[in-house]
Amino acid sequence: MSEAPQAPKLAASAPAAVPGPKKKKKSAVVALVHPEGCTGCEVCIEFCPVDCLYKVPGPEHPEEHGFLSLNSIVVVDEEICIGCKLCAKYCPWETIDMVSRVEELSAAA
Numbered sequence: 516m517s518e519a520p521q522a523p524k525l526a527a528s529a530p531a532a533v534p535g536p537k538k539k540k541k542s543a544v545v546a547l548v549h550p551e552g553c554t555g556c557e558v559c560i561e562f563c564p565v566d567c568l569y570k571v572p573g574p575e576h577p578e579e580h581g582f583l584s585l586n587s588i589v590v591v592d593e594e595i596c597i598g599c600k601l602c603a604k605y606c607p608w609e610t611i612d613m614v615s616r617v618e619e620l621s622a623a624a
């Protein structure tokens with residue numbers, strides 16, 4: 516009677532090192548919305564490829580502060596912004612500037 520063939524024994528070896536996720540380098544610049552010029556038109560939100568622009572309530576009495584907005588303004592999440600400049604390019608009110616990430620974050624601190 517013949518025996519069933521056995522599976523070959525695998526040589527014991529250390530598991531291959533799996534590289535971890537690469538840390539993405541942050542952009543040198545980020546978008547800065549000047550709230551007093553923002554109308555809340557949402558054009559920038561439409562163009563942002565990473566969805567880091569958010570509408571927030573504007574000031575209660577915008578005219579007293581020189582704001583254009585009646586209802587809401589837009590703010591940027593600098594942690595997510597990749598500095599692509601699309602929002603600044605297409606804002607019809609030209610109220611977005613691209614600024615140095617270092618300067619923006621230190622100003623916010």
Ligand code: SF4
Nearest residue numbers: 553554556557559606
């Ligand atoms: S496109 Fe300009 S004006 Fe319109 S919501 Fe964005 S920042 Fe405000």
Ligand code: SF4
Nearest residue numbers: 563596597599600602
């Ligand atoms: S620069 Fe690009 S990623 Fe940053 S807020 Fe504007 S559209 Fe979004």
